[in-house]
Amino acid sequence: MCNCRADIEKRLTDHYRPKLAGSRDVEAKLMGYALTLGKGLGIQPYMPAEIRHTVTVKKTGADKRKTEKVNFYFSHCPFCGEKLQKDK
Numbered sequence: 273m274c275n276c277r278a279d280i281e282k283r284l285t286d287h288y289r290p291k292l293a294g295s296r297d298v299e300a301k302l303m304g305y306a307l308t309l310g311k312g313l314g315i316q317p318y319m320p321a322e323i324r325h326t327v328t329v330k331k332t333g334a335d336k337r338k339t340e341k342v343n344f345y346f347s348h349c350p351f352c353g354e355k356l357q358k359d360k
Contacts, residue, residue, distance in 0.1 A: 274351075277302055306345075319344045321343070323339070324338070325340075
């Protein structure tokens with residue numbers, strides 16, 4: 273797997289450390305990564321998404337707007353495009 277996540281987190285930390293002069297232990301973390309269970313444990317990038325749709329309520333016949341939240345998992349690194357390896 274590529275090192276994009278670690279590289280970008282380091283660059284973000286280096287960028288924000290001087291801006292937060294009164295702070296200690298500055299650390300940037302990319303939040304779109306999940307611990308996944310397959311044939312083993314692994315870290316996989318994802319992006320939250322919302323699916324919005326309108327349904328008709330059977331009882332009243334009125335339209336109701338609904339929102340479903342899903343996670344969109346990447347098969348390739350969203351930064352460099354390298355194909356992610358499957359857990360072995």
